[in-house]
Amino acid sequence: MKNFEERYTAWMDGTMEASETDAFEREIDDLEAARRDRADWSKLGGLMRECLVPEPMPHPDFVNSQVLDAIRRETPAPRERPALFPIRRLVFGGAFLVVLAAVATAFLLPRDFGGPEGAVYASQVISAQSPDPKLSAYAFQAPGGKGTVLWIENPGFIPAGQSLK
């Protein structure tokens, strides 16, 4: 709901709707004086519109550019928001992780076979056959150690005079 001053201003400006105007005029104590004020106000407005013609601005583009420069100079530069993952940080992070992985691979993972620590495994002969029926081969564990022997019966003879080199 508009107050009296707002409605009075609208009535003076002639922007009040016709349906409201009659009701509003009944509220005014001295309607004749108010109508005179409205006429004076209307006349004054007309005179102002006629007399106060805005003078065109000389070199408007130059002025605009000067104004814009002044605005830029006086406006503090907005702080750049740091990127969450800048390229440089990603590169350094990646390189660091690679080095870390290499160190972990070299020093933390066991270099030995995957067997239990301290376990001793012996070599095994899974199979041994000879196409020559006169030859035979068998395997056994060397006494007192982890060694395994592949023993070939009658494996052949090389004369002592024949060089091995």
Place this chain on the structure above:
Amino acid sequence: MIAPRAALVLFAGIALLISAAEGRGADRIWTALVLATQETPPREVAPELEPFVNGLKTVFGYNSFYLLGDKRKRIGKGTEEWLVPTKEFSLRMRCTDRDAVSYTVALELFLKEGVVVNSEVKLARNAPLYIRGPQWGKGQLIFILEVR
């Protein structure tokens, strides 16, 4: 644009990673050809054979051992190696598999262009395999294979 320092760190990290990975899989197989003889007095043993002397003496009954040749080679699945002391006598070994504790190796011993024996063995680390080879003069040829 990557800064040179960042690129250097990245490169160093990758190199370290590769070397570490290489190091982890860097098991080697040591193969040796030994001549065992009976001599009075017994001959000194090559330093490389010292860890094996007691076992060799017990198993083969000789008291002197000569290291005729040895090789050390990285071993992995698919590794193939030939030991060829002479044209008529050779040992071929091929790594066919690997598990947590051993390498599976196929062996073929040749003598005079014929196969003397075919064998499949599992070589555990630091557990030598002795193969009794042919006689050479008065001595006995022995192959030693060990994963290190």
